[in-house]
Amino acid sequence: MTVKSEEKKTGKMACNSATCQSGCYGDEHSVDEDYQKRPPQPEDGVPPGGGNFNSDGLCIKCKVNETIATTHPAVSDGGGDRGRFCADCFQSNLFGKFRFAVTSNAMISSSDNVLVAFSGGPSSRLALQFVHEMQQKAQKNLDASRDRLLPVFGVGVAYIDESTIYPASSHDFDGTINQMELIVASLAPPAKQFFVVPTQSIYSHDFAAGKDRLTELVGAVSDITGKEDLLVHLRMRSLQKVALENGYTKVVLGTCTSRIACHVLEATVKGQGFSLAADIQYVDARWKIPVVLPLRDCLSEDLNVCCILDSLKTVEAFQQPRSGINGLISSFVKLLQEENPSRESTIVRTAGKLTPFCFKRIPEVGDSNGHLASKRRQKKYNLKPSESLPPESYCLICNSPLKKPNGTSSNCFRDGETSSEIYASTCSSCQYQILPKDPTSLENFLLLLPQSMTTMAKEAVTTKSC
């Protein structure tokens, strides 16, 4: 499929023609409905219609340094912010997005212990870096302040080890872990705990039995996409467990705009339109330990570049390429993004217009002890009264809110009480792509699930309130 057409307009190259669909027409900033163009701001000294292309090569923000396109040509293909900002402003822009997300969603309070999920990749590396810098600043403020009311939040790091499912040589594995330990050690003071959490730890602490059980569980899923998704759900369960057992109060994920854009399409394609709004918020308070996404507004491209510019070490930790439907969507979004760099943001913004669930914000904590001081400083921008009642139940595998009435899957009727119970407690997507079809395998599968999944379903009904 050809993307770039022959009859591209030359001459009036007011914008990056590789991305602009319609070609600009004089002074009228008419762009294709598809293309969200940021209007040029005259006060920055950029000529109208200047768009992405900066003729003088200077940062449009500080107007002093050269843009990344000039200083680091290797990392700046494709334009976007790299053609507009210098390295410093680019990085502070990203950090600014992070900080804005944190403060306006009250993600981290001074009494929190946050656990940063670390995969080794650039997004979580940067999340870790930013959280660390925020912690350092808080420490500086504490040292400088007279009343010393606000303590500094604590930070821990967790890596989910999936070597049971994706085996790696012990040499490679140890090497990777070493690198990660070095990275975490470098982010001090204050020193941070580093947890290597094998997936099978979601079962009891009997190591060998857990491994077998996990292998059997994953092996029982025949659909490739279903298998991948199950692992994602198990990853979250592992994070929840290690956070809970070690006194952490928040889980920080490095999920970025690009990942969310893919998730929007994945959920749509799997029939999860009802629950989609639950997975894309800044804050996900469904879980016992709320999960926050401070990098939600950052593109993965930008995060990549930032790591390179900052010389932040990342680790290639056995990242599996996405396969099946997830892989297809990943390539599709990449293609779209190349054709139009605002595409990922547009997708996320569209999904952002879906009615959110009430657990999109941190529940108010009613106790005192310095919380008043922190509340004073928190700027709560987005806290509208909850627009919907709390869902009655959640899928026991993926924790997505279930539409009532549920269980009327169009697949077929099942006999047996346990089966119909299961179909009432799972979403249609998990029913199709994860649960085994025949009754015996299904029974066996349910026994293999970690207790956290099967008990969470019951807990959710009785204790969750928004």
Add this chain to the structure above:
Amino acid sequence: MASEVVDATAPKPRGGRFCTVCNERRAALKRPKTLEQICKECFYAVFEDEIHRVIVDNHLFKPGERIAIGASGGKDSTVLAYVLSELNIRHGYGLDLFLLSIDEGITGYRDDSLETVKRNEIQYGLPLQVVSYKELYGWTMDEIVKLIGLKNNCTFCGVFRRQALDRGAALLKVDKLVTGHNADDIAETVLLNILRGDIARLSRCTSITTGEDGPIPRCKPFKCSSVFNLLIDSFEVGPLTCSSRIYSPNAYRGFAREFIKDLERIRPRAILDIIKSGEDFRISTSTKMPEQGNCERCGYISSQKWCKACVLLEGLNRGLPKLGIGRTRGLNNERNKDMKATNGTKALQSKQCGTLDF
């Protein structure tokens, strides 16, 4: 959502050589939805029955209504013409059926398709009305493309066709318009609306009947069916696929279409899952939706002062081919709302770093 009728009591044959429904005839194809082997006759029977169920369950028609079938000459509308005329007789819907065809004025393409529609008129005994862009707007697509090139011609054609169908239907004094949009089309539309950020359309595009508050309601009985490729050979439809539409290579819809084809190969039911997602999306009531009014120039339904067709025509007649393509500043208040919602990046650009408190 309709699901195909399955004869659950038929024994499954070993080796899958025989049709699983009648168990008599040899299987000719595999049903995409259920992956069952099925013979041609049973396939038609099952399919026709499914459409009948859709029509009945969704109360699409009332006896005595005049129904215009949007007929492009393509496979979808040919099958639609056949199925509707067949079911109308078989189940006694009591409908007054017509074929309505639009001549866009594309040399070569439309001539072939009009031939097919004329054949349909004879085959199914349905009177045919042809309405052309030339008589409606004063321009053929050939003339338009000559002026504006190949980049935004699909916008023109789409807008003009939608109005042409409505105007044609009004001329015929019909009560409803029926189009052959199938599951793949609806799924594509859902996807496109997500990609383009069109939340208003996203909330409407999965309904089986749209425009009930407007002049002519339209329904899509094939909304949940995606089996057309299998029916082509029986219907002697000309080689009209999207790729043969000579002016459409750069249409954005092509992206979505390729993706859907790939998706269907991995997981056939994903198409219906997309539609299900579309139906389940809950759109915030706080989201601003464009209000429905009437075009000042021609009276057609419109959310702006002028309907899109009038805007485009104005552009063509004044030699300003870009008029009406894309966003124009200040005209549409909906656009400003989107600007505000760009994740606060503008807010950051104007704030000094370091003033944000933790």
